[in-house]
Amino acid sequence: MVKISGVFLASGPEFSPRSVERQTGILFSQQNEPGDIGTTGRYRGQPRPYGSCTLLGPNPGLDLQVPDPRFFEAVERLAGACRAAGATTVVIQLGVAYAEQCNFEMSEELLSAVARAGVALTISCYPEE
Secondary structure (H helix, E strand, O other), X not given: OEEEEEEEEEEEOOOOHHHHHHHHOOOOOEEEOOOOEEOOHHHEOOXXXXXXXXXXXXXXXXXXXXXXXXXXXXXXXXXXXXXHOOOOEEEXXXXXXXOOOOOOOOOHHHHHHHHHHOOEEEEEEEEOO
């Protein structure tokens, strides 16, 4: 069994996710402005030295054969806007949880959607718990 989730991520030292939300009208699932005080992780209780944002994919069971058009339309709009607002990292990240064996296939349509968005694609595989 393989379960796949997807997320759009952008970050950078001068990146302002709030300005991208205002410009595009697309609200991020999570965001931090440079200088915001961290609440978890490495920068807990300290100012974050970068801005970052996350836009969660359409559902926890991402379909790698038929890409969700709303998600990829949003990513296409956001990628350029995030770079213009100072993002130095812009990526779609796939999380692949597997039991026993990790095999998955991406359709031409999905790969084309990623290419049209003009973003990097990362894949992290981990055993399902």
